[in-house]
Amino acid sequence: MRGWTLPAAVTTLGAAAVVVFLTAPVGSALQVGSFLVPFTLAVALLGRRALTARGTLRRPLTLLWWGAVAYTAAMLPWYLAPMVFETGLPFPSPLDAVFFVAFGTYAAFLVIVLRRSAPDQRVESRIAFTDSLILTSAASAAVWSLVIEPGLRSDEPAFTRAVALMYPASNVVLFALAARLAVSSRLVTTVPGVLLLVWVAGEFAGNVFYGTQVAGGTFLHGGPLTTTWMASYTALAALAAHPGLAALLRGARGRPPVAVGARTAAAARYARHALLLGATLVPLGLIALRPEEETQLLVVAAITFALVMIRVLLLTGDLGAQRRLAVEQQLLLDRVNAQNVELLRYAVIVDSTDDSVITVTLDGQVRDWNPGATRLYGYTAEEMVGRDSAQLLHDDDRDAFANAFHTVMEHGHAEIETVALRKDGSTVEIFATLSAIRDDDGTTTGVVGIARDVTERKAVEARLRDHAREMRRQAFQDPLTGLGNRALFTQRLAELTDPAEARDRSDIAVLMLDLDDFKVVNDSLGHEAGDALLAAAATRLGDIVGESGTVTRLGGDEFTVILPTGGEAAGVALAETILEAFSHDFHVLGLALRTATSVGVTTGASGSDVGSLLRSADLAMYAAKAAGKGTLRVYQEDLLQQAHERLQLENHLRHAVARGELTLEYQPIVAAGTGDVVGLEALARWRHPRWGQISPAAFIPVAEASGTIVPIGEWVLRTACREAAAFAATHGRAVGISVNVSVRQLQSDGFRDVVEDALRDAGLEPALLTLEVTESLFMSDDPRSGAVLDELHALGVELSVDDFGTGHSSLARLRLLPVSELKVDRSFVNGIGPDGECGPIIAAVLAMARALDLSVVAEGVETEVQLDALRRAGCDRIQGFHIARPMPAGDLAALPPTLGAPDGPRVGLLPGTVPGREAVRTG
Numbered sequence: 001m002r003g004w005t006l007p008a009a010v011t012t013l014g015a016a017a018v019v020v021f022l023t024a025p026v027g028s029a030l031q032v033g034s035f036l037v038p039f040t041l042a043v044a045l046l047g048r049r050a051l052t053a054r055g056t057l058r059r060p061l062t063l064l065w066w067g068a069v070a071y072t073a074a075m076l077p078w079y080l081a082p083m084v085f086e087t088g089l090p091f092p093s094p095l096d097a098v099f100f101v102a103f104g105t106y107a108a109f110l111v112i113v114l115r116r117s118a119p120d121q122r123v124e125s126r127i128a129f130t131d132s133l134i135l136t137s138a139a140s141a142a143v144w145s146l147v148i149e150p151g152l153r154s155d156e157p158a159f160t161r162a163v164a165l166m167y168p169a170s171n172v173v174l175f176a177l178a179a180r181l182a183v184s185s186r187l188v189t190t191v192p193g194v195l196l197l198v199w200v201a202g203e204f205a206g207n208v209f210y211g212t213q214v215a216g217g218t219f220l221h222g223g224p225l226t227t228t229w230m231a232s233y234t235a236l237a238a239l240a241a242h243p244g245l246a247a248l249l250r251g252a253r254g255r256p257p258v259a260v261g262a263r264t265a266a267a268a269r270y271a272r273h274a275l276l277l278g279a280t281l282v283p284l285g286l287i288a289l290r291p292e293e294e295t296q297l298l299v300v301a302a303i304t305f306a307l308v309m310i311r312v313l314l315l316t317g318d319l320g321a322q323r324r325l326a327v328e329q330q331l332l333l334d335r336v337n338a339q340n341v342e343l344l345r346y347a348v349i350v351d352s353t354d355d356s357v358i359t360v361t362l363d364g365q366v367r368d369w370n371p372g373a374t375r376l377y378g379y380t381a382e383e384m385v386g387r388d389s390a391q392l393l394h395d396d397d398r399d400a401f402a403n404a405f406h407t408v409m410e411h412g413h414a415e416i417e418t419v420a421l422r423k424d425g426s427t428v429e430i431f432a433t434l435s436a437i438r439d440d441d442g443t444t445t446g447v448v449g450i451a452r453d454v455t456e457r458k459a460v461e462a463r464l465r466d467h468a469r470e471m472r473r474q475a476f477q478d479p480l481t482g483l484g485n486r487a488l489f490t491q492r493l494a495e496l497t498d499p500a501e502a503r504d505r506s507d508i509a510v511l512m513l514d515l516d517d518f519k520v521v522n523d524s525l526g527h528e529a530g531d532a533l534l535a536a537a538a539t540r541l542g543d544i545v546g547e548s549g550t551v552t553r554l555g556g557d558e559f560t561v562i563l564p565t566g567g568e569a570a571g572v573a574l575a576e577t578i579l580e581a582f583s584h585d586f587h588v589l590g591l592a593l594r595t596a597t598s599v600g601v602t603t604g605a606s607g608s609d610v611g612s613l614l615r616s617a618d619l620a621m622y623a624a625k626a627a628g629k630g631t632l633r634v635y636q637e638d639l640l641q642q643a644h645e646r647l648q649l650e651n652h653l654r655h656a657v658a659r660g661e662l663t664l665e666y667q668p669i670v671a672a673g674t675g676d677v678v679g680l681e682a683l684a685r686w687r688h689p690r691w692g693q694i695s696p697a698a699f700i701p702v703a704e705a706s707g708t709i710v711p712i713g714e715w716v717l718r719t720a721c722r723e724a725a726a727f728a729a730t731h732g733r734a735v736g737i738s739v740n741v742s743v744r745q746l747q748s749d750g751f752r753d754v755v756e757d758a759l760r761d762a763g764l765e766p767a768l769l770t771l772e773v774t775e776s777l778f779m780s781d782d783p784r785s786g787a788v789l790d791e792l793h794a795l796g797v798e799l800s801v802d803d804f805g806t807g808h809s810s811l812a813r814l815r816l817l818p819v820s821e822l823k824v825d826r827s828f829v830n831g832i833g834p835d836g837e838c839g840p841i842i843a844a845v846l847a848m849a850r851a852l853d854l855s856v857v858a859e860g861v862e863t864e865v866q867l868d869a870l871r872r873a874g875c876d877r878i879q880g881f882h883i884a885r886p887m888p889a890g891d892l893a894a895l896p897p898t899l900g901a902p903d904g905p906r907v908g909l910l911p912g913t914v915p916g917r918e919a920v921r922t923g
Helices: 006-023 029-052 055-083 094-117 122-152 158-184 191-216 225-241 245-250 262-289 291-317 319-352 371-377 395-411 455-476 486-496 518-525 527-548 567-581 610-626 637-653 696-706 709-731 743-747 751-762 775-779 783-795 811-816 826-830 840-852 864-873 889-894
Strands: 356-361 366-369 413-421 427-438 444-453 509-515 550-555 558-563 586-588 591-593 597-603 632-634 662-671 677-688 692-694 736-740 769-774 798-804 821-824 855-859 877-879
Touching (some): 006 225, 055 094, 055 225, 094 191, 094 245, 191 225, 356 371, 371 444, 427 455, 486 558, 486 610, 509 527, 527 567, 558 567, 610 632, 637 696, 677 696, 677 877, 709 751, 743 769, 751 769, 751 783, 840 864, 864 877
Parallel strands (some): 597 632, 677 736, 798 821
Antiparallel strands (some): 356 366, 586 591, 662 677, 677 692
16 A cells, blocks of 8 residues: 555544444444554554664654553553443552553653754744743643642542543643644644644543543543544554654754645644634633633733743844844855856766766666766767666676775775776776765765776886886896896895894805906907907806806906805805806807906905995905916905005005105116127116015006006106116117006007107117017007007107017017017026926027017026026027126116126126015016
């Protein structure tokens, strides 16, 4: 049955029951049955509403139902006992207590409804309160005059009279609450409100007259008064069946006012005024009925008149407030209109945005669909509104989207990147923002999703990630060998030595190695071969270390290995493996090249940071080189001390020339056959004012490494030229002067001009100056070095290949160079045995020199056997301790013209010489 027909059916059934009750024989079964109809209907319908109610409706409905249950439980024996069982009930009895409990429950129900129905406007509340006082005063006066006052003069016992008077008194409370509801919440404008008022008014009227008749002994259970209660509970049953009961119980707050027609509103207003007018006339009518109570009733009339005047004053005084309220309402209306305009603007924005904007219900049905959604998904609004939004999701991303939807339900917002399906079956990557849609009560009613196509952005991000990986690879990878570079070495070692890791640093091993004499390969075979050798060495090193450590190339021919575990033992074992592997040939560019390596080993215990560990590994590697190359050394504390001493030596060496601490000594060079002194080799000596005489073996390598060899070499060159010119002037004959030139000097800018200037200042013929250059420089294919050599040769200076035989010289290369002399390295001279045999190398060098028309100088001759062997082999010139030791320039005045000839003078015959002084070159 529809909601609007059930209250009508209940009302019709109750009215029929009243008619049957009045027409049926008193006490008959038909009358009894009709009596029960209104009460059982009210209990049943209220029980159904109370049991199914939720939230704020449950409490008032439960109170009303329990009140109806109590009232019906008392009413049934009250009626059935005298009418059916013909048994009189005493008065008062326990049933009266049950009735009063029901009245109290009804009062609590009305209080809840009144609190929820009270409007927020203060003007209405004051007027409503005044109107309810007027109605209550009139009702109280009527009850007092018609019921209570007669009852006070009754002959019944006092307790009986008190109980009888409690019925009208308790119902005055119900009436006052109903009157307050009627004048404040406009109950008369709604059907549920009218039914509630009819129910309370019927109960009030019946109980007032019931108390009067009981006190006077004239009440009949089957009489017409009983139908008053039947009609009252018919109204209550209809109220329980009406669908508007829930709205009545929720009250006026938070709800828009109920719209009523103009006629209904006017009728309600006239009914209210008529009711108030009748209430003001009640005391005057009671005076006519009960003149003996004129004094009391005049007081009530005065009170009622005063309340009416107060109401008039409230209406008059509040007209300004009402006008202000009207202005505020207009402002509110203007604001609402502005908001509507803003909403329209937002709607235009939503329709014009490129983003997809979709709203869906909680079950996933599409409710709104903007043009951006059509552009993104390909569906039109007509195709999607009302359909399941799940068809837009890719199967692989349904769970992720469901989780995001659940997050929205819990937190109101969620973001997700997912893959969506378009109408044509293609996919598109989207970034979606989901937000909950809530009503005024805060209940989530749907979800709005704003989605954007991020396919291109994702592609750009992927390219950026690839680019970042490539940049990282380039930042940490050596481009030539593919190994890590210095940055990777620093980062990896910093990670291992991070104090936060609480790692035992002594467990970390660091190896540093470089390729011995790698520069010779670059100089002799070119940089292409050098790069190929570096790449091959890196591959072999990487194969040896594998996954056990990190291999990097620091630069040039320097490599490092980091072992995170194993400490010194693992580092030494790996170094030995590397040394053995590097003892085999590298096959590059069709050549079989062999290069040894020197390895320095240190552990994390030797330093607290990356810089100190790198320094200790570097010191250990240079110690290995100093020990003869092709070996390994483990870092010791004294290496750092030696490095400090080396640095101190370098600092002092930079100022040695300016301070006059350097001197030259000269070792004679004689003709092998005659012993004639044909030349002098200039050798640098350093006497420090505090450290004393410092060996050239100590300071020349430092000068080479630091670059101070350039200014020192220039000083040696100028001094040697000047003293050679002085020797010629003193002896009346000129001899050649040999000066060692380092690679750094030769490759420095303007070296040719320096040589020319030194010769000019000394007044020395260029042909008397021989510049000794190492074999590796002559073999280099560096065009700069070749150009300088050609310039020097054009100047008239003689060029000598020093330490010949220790490098990679070739006959073809020598034929192309402006060389006039070869100097056989002392190691080959030392190899002459006691039998006087020179050996194949010296013989080959002499044969090569004769073929190229070059002179040969043998240095380091220290015995008579060596001297005789070289003479027999055809060596051109001899130099060594056996002939003469190096001597200061001041001793050259006593130098005889012949040394080392048969029966000629020896070094011991020369005054001022120092036995045992070794001849060390300046470069």
